[in-house]
Amino acid sequence: MLKFAVILFLFGPSFQVDLPTCQQGDYHFEYTECDSDGGRWRVQVPKKPNSCTGGAPHPAVRGKSCDFTCDKGQYLDITGDQECKHCQAGTFSLGDGIRFENWDKIPEGFTSTAESFSFHHFEMGEGEEEDTVNCSSNAFTAKGSYLSVTPGDCNAQLTYSVNLVKTGSILFEFQYPEESEGSALFHFTIQNDQCESDFRHSHNNQWPVKTKSGAWGHISTKLNKGLNVLKWRVVGIGSHRSKQTNTPVLIRKIEVKGVGFTSVCAQCKSGTYSSEGSEICTPCKPNTYSLTGADMCKPCDLATEYSYEGASVCTKRPPCTKDDYYQIQLPCVHGKTQKSFEWIQPQICRKDVPESIQLPGNTDAEDCPPCNPGMFLSKTAGCQFCPDDQMSDGKTPCQKCPASTSPDFNLEMNWFNTMPNNMSSECVLFSDDTCKYNSSWMPMGDHLVTHFGRSEDAYLLLMQTVSGFRTAESMDHRQIVGTVSFEFSTQCTGRCEFVFLVEYDGKSEVQKEWSSSKPKTHFSFDVSKSGPMTFSWAFQRSYIGHLNSGHVAENDLARMYSIKITNSLDGGAVGCKKCPKGVVDNRCVPCPAGHYIDVHSNSTTCEACPPNTIIRRTNAWGKDNCVECGQGLKASAAGDKCVTDCTFTDKSGKLYDFTKLNKIMFVKGSNLFTGSGTKYYHGFNISLCGGDKMVTCTQNVSSPEKSTSESKFSESAPVKGVVCRSTIIPSTDQQKSLSTQPTSLGDYIDKIVTNKSLVEMYKKEGYPTEDSEKDIHFYSKSEDSTDACPDGRNTIISLKCDQKMEEDGEIVFPPKCVYGTCDGCNFHLLWKTVYACPKCAKEDFVKIVGECVDGSQNIHYTKPDHCIGEPPAIETQKCAIKLPFIVKVVVPPVVALGLILLICVIYCWQRNKNLEYKYMKLTHQNEPTYDGELPGVDSCGLSDGEEDQFDSVQFKTSRGSKILNKIRGKRSDKDDENPFETGRSEKIPLT
Structure with a gap:
């Protein structure tokens, strides 16, 4: 085999098949590269390599200068006189530009790649590679009318290189939906032939702003002369860790100008046409069609066929069904109304076939439904809101409230005779600008219902805009300024979607999502921000069959029965409420902070909440509105919020003082890199104890080319709280670092706890578990919910006592969750510091x-x-006397023994004393018996348990006995002188 390869290498030319001689038709003209004089040559070269050889091509001719261009709608006739000529009908030219809008495949010159990236632990000082991610499904993909890329943990990049002969420009249209926030970064850069970007000019480095659902944004910027490398990059941010469903980023059109000239005009795509010398192709009107390169559109047979704008074929008209018309409520006339029916426009069905359904006539006249609460029926303008100082239940005329009461302003809708003035409906498609039919929410008297055009796959949006609320919001967003409640139902064949969204400061967030059929359901949402808001309800029908080859369920629908927005600036008064503190400007003077209105009191008074509780809404009715502060917190002096003084005492009495940590801390997350060198990281702003030291996260990314209407939705208001996060894109110039996607991770401190074991959480996140039960945990909460985090976001900052740390210590991210979260909703940071140790008693x-x-x-x-x-x-x-150790050991036993002996001596002395007395008594009784004396005793002691008796015994004696006693007394006196005499005269009994 090797020998054959060597022979083929040496003698290969001799084995070539003889090629024919090139004829004139085998050549075409091309220009050479520009020379140092700024000129070039026109030469003839074979159209196909290795197709012919030799021949007689025309000699080289000096061509047009390198900066020569043709006007719009023209091309350069390079084969003829090298002059600009008009494009033929059915073709178009940008003159010095090129446009890409047909995406059946990735066009030639474009490159689509996707690569995984690694992260770098800043606290470890060395890189640590993440598990490899399969990025095949995260690259830019051609979808016919647009390019699509689904964000993932990958760097998806679309690259296009173009050489401009003069200063030019680029324009591209895109969709970067608001739903992509938190899951993707969209970046556009312009590089030179050295693959370098000049970031001194903002147009070379742009971060497209987010677009509303279904809307298209655009960026137009200049390009320098020479080679320009254009890169569109979509970087996923922890997408596989989050429960969030990623929304694709789309690119619809790319147009580059400054390329010099085109030698061939491009053909118009099917569904469009052009006349001679056209710059663009015009879409065909409805009920007409065209093929590729058409100079005009051909009409369809209106009786049997139809087509939409820009159609390439005509479609057969189907018979009319109930899906081709809709019901409307006619305006009230003299208290009566009717239901009418109209065809959906454009009407595509046939009424002249037997199986077609005819349009129903109007229904019989019926009484008009009442107006909504807060409104009255005007004779000329229908239902109108009552004046500011009056109220109505919708059935009766407006009337003023009694004294000491105030109108209760709400925006309440229970009847839908027509679409309310402050409410609108919109049909949203993700690939086209508008829906083909007038699909929308339709008023049906006592409810609204969705109505889709035939086979239309779209979202139907119901939008309610309010100017604001009558109560100012609090800094920590815990004060409730109003409530939105609504009642709805869905009827679905499969997995349909019903979504509730809230838009504030140009930022739209999904608050709740339901799928499949739902019976009549009530939902309530507390509002904590007082500025203008838009509340939206979106419904999409379910698919039957495969997502790509299936079709939508025609009978799926959603109904809205009622909407109520309390305390809004819009709307009317639905009733009157008592005002304990009086009325000013038709409003109740609010109770003092921390007080509620006692509903059980006849006088309707303001009562203070119990200790350590707060009120979350103004003019709260009932004691149930008093909310107890979390553990480790106490109610503020005003009674309107729960605060901490940055100290904490645990159950064992240990005191912790965090006042030196009560400052704004910035924590830099892990560095993330792509293979192309793009770097970004998450920056966390933290205020441990909150209070006056609230943190702010902002966005400084904006598009240099945007209209006033676009800026309304692209600029995000600063996010404030105790913990917030931004995505930072560092720049070589520190003054130009970009901050985007500000998100609140904690609006307020919820509680402070210790001795609570989080061992399982520590293990899951990779934190060391040793002495974790001694850590102090600051819990903070953000009330803003999303579809991924329906309960909002929560952050735990665990403070660990570490006396080796200096000053503020170190804040560490979970080793196994480098983004600070393992699920996208619950964040956990560990703060090692000496100030987390208790104060010594x-x-x-x-x-x-x-x-x-x-x-x-x-x-x-x-x-x-x-x-x-x-x-x-x-x-x-x-100094105290210090005794030897042996003395300290011996003295206590000796003293104890001495005490025992003393007790024994006292006991014996007392016993002997008793015995002596008894003995003396016995000897006295055993003297010779005389008249009246008692007989002697047989024993000188007491029996067991017998006590001494000292009772005296008296005897009555005769006169003779008294004389004898006197004589005995004299003898006794003599006996006292000699105690032993008695012993000698003692009588000893014989028995």
């Missing part, structure tokens, strides 16, 4: 007693490892 310090010097000694205190604080000052005390 005096008993916590170790006491060290010094030596005795001159009768006194010093007492020192040393700080333990588990707490912080300065030890007490050195104390001095007098």
